[in-house]
Amino acid sequence: MSDDTASGAKPPAKPISAIARRCLGVLIEKAKTTPDSYPLSLAAIVTGSNQKSNRDPQMNISEGDALLALDELREAGAVREIQGSGRVTKYRHAAYEWFDCDSPGASIMTELMLRGPQTVGEIRTRASRMHPFVDLTATQAELDALVEKELVFAITPPGRGQTFAHTLYTPTERQHLAAKIEKQSGATPSTAAPSSAPASAANESRIDKIQQRLEDVVTRLESLEQKLADWEK
Structure with missing residues (x-):
């Protein structure tokens, strides 16, 4: 018996391919x-995997790609195949059991799988379409719980704009992600005019509020686009 089994702790979910993450994210999103x-x-x-809204990066997967990804997810225990009406095979997620988390945690994981690394503010705004997060404090508390479960990690230092990602990336993807973040960090200007220092805190607060409003507007537009797309189908 392993130490995890003996202590009652569930091992963290293992890395899966990018298409498998997209398919799992779609299943959780549509269920909600x-x-x-x-x-x-x-x-x-x-x-759902190829739709334009609420997706980053954009994908153009085929049914063959999706079938392989669903087989991968079934073997991992994250998806179940069921017989639908008219003998049509359908699929449902088992994310709560696989992640060992509840609705708030699954909503955050879904947004990270569908849209990649994000800040706390972005996560709160976007995941609220699946589960309401009252404020950034509540969102951060849920992120902390996911970090504890080794499902999420911070890819930038603490502070304004800190960015989080899921841990389902493959080792190669993790290396590319680390290189990308390092490059972006190195490209950030490190010098500022001395006269701007006294007002920096106030300016940052204003920027945060403006950014939050913009994110709210974008999320509402994306929600309207999704409802229109669902209605057209």
């Missing part, structure tokens, strides 16, 4: 945002 059309067929998973 469009429950009437859930569980999802293979065609619905492909459509």
